[in-house]
Amino acid sequence: MPSDAGADPFPPGPAPELASGWRIPFWALQVLEFGVAFLLVTQSVHVGHGGILVAAAAALTVLGLTADGHLGIFRVCGQRLHVLLVVGVAVAMVVAACFPAARPDLEGLLVIAFAVVALVALAGRTAVSRRPRRRTGEIIEATATVTGPVQEPAEPINTSAGSDVDPDPGVDSAIRKAGRTTGAAAAAGKRAVDEHRPAVEHQVKKGLRGAGRLAGRLTGPKSPPNGPA
Numbered sequence: 146m147p148s149d150a151g152a153d154p155f156p157p158g159p160a161p162e163l164a165s166g167w168r169i170p171f172w173a174l175q176v177l178e179f180g181v182a183f184l185l186v187t188q189s190v191h192v193g194h195g196g197i198l199v200a201a202a203a204a205l206t207v208l209g210l211t212a213d214g215h216l217g218i219f220r221v222c223g224q225r226l227h228v229l230l231v232v233g234v235a236v237a238m239v240v241a242a243c244f245p246a247a248r249p250d251l252e253g254l255l256v257i258a259f260a261v262v263a264l265v266a267l268a269g270r271t272a273v274s275r276r277p278r279r280r281t282g283e284i285i286e287a288t289a290t291v292t293g294p295v296q297e298p299a300e301p302i303n304t305s306a307g308s309d310v311d312p313d314p315g316v317d318s319a320i321r322k323a324g325r326t327t328g329a330a331a332a333a334g335k336r337a338v339d340e341h342r343p344a345v346e347h348q349v350k351k352g353l354r355g356a357g358r359l360a361g362r363l364t365g366p367k368s369p370p371n372g373p374a
Contacts, residue, residue, distance in 0.1 A: 193250045205231070
């Protein structure tokens, strides 16, 4: 009995590609979409009933700009979904060309056939990648690993009378220092007031005397306008 009889015949991991298979990068498919869109727009003015070509060109341009690739601007559409949408646009072009009211002339049909074959053939050979998604459990676990253990808050120190625990000497020294600073500021303010009080009182008295003289001039007796001759 061979030793690997119970082994999994399909090991996990990406499926191996065939030796004869070839793949193109995703950005090459985007370049093809923009090129086909430009071809459809330029040829729509030379054919009759070119509405299908214009609509397909607009759809391919929007898909190329919103794809999650190197040439995408908004990048809101995944690569796998983008490939399916490109194939869907190609199929829609063929279905729309079957209606007589929207069918273009022979030149327009040839342009549509070329665009459909190019899009479907290269979309099936495009190498796509899936963007890994973040898991909430992994983020929470990483956060818990980074942060340290939660420490319980220390018990408050009881400074009331009869307590066996002495107050913190650092807190006591800070209180004494704040008291000394407040006392020094009060003494300095008192000295400044005592020093400048005479000059302030002199200026106030001088201003009051000047105001009294001015008021006396304004309210003094005036001679009558028509006095005796």
